[in-house]
Amino acid sequence: MLIIKPKKYFEVCVEAEITPDLALKKVEEVKKFKVFYGNKIVELGELFEISKEGEDKKIVLGGDFSRVKWVGTRMVDGEILVKGSIGTNCGAFMRGGRIIIEKDADDWLGTEMAGGEIIVKGNAKNLVGCAYYGDAVGMSAGKILIEGNAGNYVGDKMSGGEIIIKGNAGDFIGMEMRGGVIEIHGSCGFVGGDMRGGEIRIKGSFEVLPTFKKTEKGWVGDVNVKGEGVVKNF
């Protein structure tokens, strides 16, 4: 288990593609891992205190990581435990393993993720499990659980997997969605624009677009794109 703590407040954001693979390396090697601090390439050891306890494939990020981006990018197994909040693009392109965030997550959580699990104990911001601008497919497998609220554009272009939000969400949920499930236990705004497939379940209130047909299954659409997605209360 590798424990990483920031040495100072970061004036500009750090871009650190930290994955559990680092936990298998020696502390000295980990300290030399290259990260971006603003526009400069620096070593991880310059910005963070690093220590090691045991050999399991796990990383614990202590302290404030809300200005650290790209944590868990492309990870395939192992576990990352974030004790505080995390910065943007956490778990992007993730294929397996688990990320647990004890406070809040920033934008682009689990973008284009293809497996694994992300658990957020606090709130998440916008663009959870979506596709990067210009790409055709967002989240394709795996699970994202948010115990608090989420922002706008949840599950944009999602084609598989599961997003569960225990609180409320914003507007434009499941836009251009093709498959998978989004479950919102609270309320949200507009849902399912240009949706082709998949299912959005909402416990509270939501705003349905005029391009959805009411059927026994729930609201089916989006008819604009001959979609067969389902939006319903549960």
Added chain:
Amino acid sequence: MLWIKNGVVVDPKNRINAEKMDLFVKDGKIVEESKVKKGDCKVIDASGKLVVAGGIDMHAHIAGGKINTGRVMRPEEMRVVRNIAGKFRATVGRVLLTAPAIGYEYAKMGYTMSFEAATPPITSPHTHEELDAIPIIDKGALPVFGNWHLVFKCIEEKNLEKLKSLIAWTIERSKGFGVKIVNPGGVEAWMYGGNVKGLDEQVPGFAVTPREIITWLMRANEELNLPHSIHLHCNNLGIPGNYQTTIESIKLANGLKNEKRQILHVTHVQFNSYAGNSWRDVASGAAEIAKIVNSMDNVTIDMGQAIFGHATAMTGDAPFQFTLHKLIGARWSNKDTEVETGAGIVPIGYLPSNPVHTLQWAIGLELGLLIESDKVVLTTDYPNGGPFTEYPYVMAMLMSKKMREGELKRVHQYVQKATTLPSIETEKTLYEVIHMTRSLPARVMGLDKKGHLGIGADADIAIYDLNPLTTDFSNEFDRVYKAFKVSEFTIKDGDVVAKKGELVKEVFGKTFWVDASKKVDVEAVIPDVKSYFDFYTVQFSNYGVDERWLKKSKRIEVI
């Protein structure tokens, strides 16, 4: 001063075919041996290497509103980092490149000039701003005329003098190079959601037809005697059965003659050579097109070759772009350029497993192989058919039947029955391919100092690691492809700018533009032009580009 020693020179314009000789460069020009002091020369040893003029891309979309909108709507294209800032500028781009990347990539490949193929006159400030950001290569831009209300008005009035004045005024104001026509009448019809289907269909709101637009602009262009002929993107582009429209358009050049160059250049003909009635039974019409082009001595074309992989369709042909968007379901941007023209952008990719894409790929090659080398220029209509960085692929394919056989095996077998490509035995010679990429485009564009290595020519030279005397072009296609992909040396105006694919020096090329305003009474059209500024969003005094705004202006005066 530069002394290129012992190179094997291929220079079709001067009828030099693989002769061992020395070249001397002084003040950016190729000079005679007696004009240089050999002791002061920087010597480049080119023994056993191919020495040719720098390549000329006569039809690409490298600057202006369309490519910029393409960049904006395709962020995924910008994730390939090509160069990190340092001695040279940071560049990114997969197929759609940033402005500096365009200059760098051309230079690395041994190309030294490129033309932006369609710029609405009103957006010329933007086009020139971007052209000025492209390093190394020489540039030019072709303003579009085929859907401009003012052009329609001159033709309705049957006033050739006024049309000539309008062309001369516009080309001077927009610092353009020639007359481009995109889907004549069709883009105007698109303003009402339609298109024109044939040469004799009337344009909505105007008493003109596409046939009249093409012939009148052709006549005006010939009477002005501009360096380049009209540059035509035919009607019905990208529609099965369109090869007949293309043939009809080509026939419009009958009866006119110009001693120096063609009367009509038809561009990216691959997109205009489809037979059949729908995408289900689409086939190649390239053989018919080749027959008519070969039979006429005043028409040239360029290929518009499709390359497998990513591309972005961007043309001034706005109705076609909408059709394409509906057909493939990809993102679409539409542009309406005031009373002048329109445009559209749609991302595409060409897949070897897709029958239609394979057909497009095959048609481009058919055109290149079946048409005489003196009439067909090698282009991919960048970025419509694919990246210009794959020109070496097309060059190698034209020169090797064996390479084509190998490629035909890996593509969708629809091409076997829909095209004649599998049965074509022709292998172009190196001499012909060098002509198609250097001296021919220079002649088509009317540039006598470009595309050759004669005394007095601009010292734009490319040296490749390929000995034409010992290379078997039919069998060693892999080596040929690799050799053309990266030049040993690229020399621009006498400066070595790239060496073995690494940039050495950043220079800035010239922007070529044509001034024919002395040839006609430009004032004659000014009242008409001014009356149209009721419909423009800019004022008359703010229209166009002043010469002092250009980084390096090269005015070509027509007298």
